[in-house]
Amino acid sequence: MIAAEHLTKRYGRHTAVDDVSFRCEPGTVTGFLGPNGAGKSTTMRMICGLTPPTAGTATVAGRPYRGLPNPGREVGVLLDASAQHAGRTGREVLTVAAATMGVERRKVAAALDRVGLDGAAARRRVRAYSLGMRQRLGLAHALLGDPRILILDEPANGLDPEGIFWMRGLLRDFADRGGTVLLSSHLLREVEAVADRLVVIGGGRVVAQGGKDELLGGTGTRVRARDLPGLRRALDTAGLAAAASGTDGSLLVSAGPDAVGQAAADAGIALTELRPAGDGGLEQLFLTLTTVDTAREAVR
Incomplete structure (x- = not known):
């Protein structure tokens, strides 16, 4: 051990x-x-x-x-x-x-x-x-x-x-x-x-x-809004870690859809996409969990 x-x-x-x-x-x-x-x-x-x-x-x-x-x-x-x-x-x-x-x-x-x-x-x-x-x-x-x-x-x-x-x-x-x-x-x-x-x-x-199966079974939520800066602020206010996903403006959030939707609603942000991230495998889990922390470390 x-x-x-x-x-x-x-x-x-x-x-x-x-x-x-x-x-x-x-x-x-x-x-x-x-x-x-x-x-x-x-x-x-x-x-x-x-x-x-x-x-x-x-x-x-x-x-x-x-x-x-x-x-x-x-x-x-x-x-x-x-x-x-x-x-x-x-x-x-x-x-x-x-x-x-x-x-x-x-x-x-x-x-x-x-x-x-x-x-x-x-x-x-x-x-x-x-x-x-x-x-x-x-x-x-x-x-x-x-x-x-x-x-x-x-x-x-x-x-x-x-x-x-x-x-x-x-x-x-x-x-x-x-x-x-x-x-x-x-x-x-x-x-x-x-x-x-x-x-x-x-x-x-x-x-x-x-x-591995436990962690990959819940890889977060994919969310998108026309007001992307506003969505990011809403998620940050709610303490939800988010990372960019692809080039369509969507975000990967390490939380369930209910929590993400509530954070957006509280900030008055209209969402154009809100769904479980699905089986994106280890790569998706890795990006969801580490991208935000890496960015924060870089600006310290």
């Missing part, structure tokens, strides 16, 4: 992460989502003991990461695919890691084969690797110690469509065998395909979390 409890990180007067709490259970893939600058990477670094929190705690397998006697045997971590020794070959990178973790050397070849880097690729120096190959090597490193938990930040960056499909199957199989996966990615459709639970962060705060 991964548990974040009231994690907060401040840099001077700037709060990068604000009171973030969530849990990742065994047998599940948790998608950790948010726009650039939302605090995802900072949160993951705090979980992995790389960034000390200003407040709050994080535990992995029941302990702070730094308290694990041999972290690589408990937790597989990939936060930056480029953080690898450029002068070593892929095989050498894993051989050093195996020696550090006390893993049998024969498992190096199996790990490389598992991620598709056997043969000539394993003998090539990392400086000659493409980003996709570095991602595969990073995944091999994360899996080398047979961990029960994976913490992955944008592991699909640089992978081609075939590689993304392969990674999806690998993570799903890992979770189905009882593993715990925390996955951060901007590839929303891939997260939607593999995740069981979602944690959405915006402006350093958790704006939604829960089961």
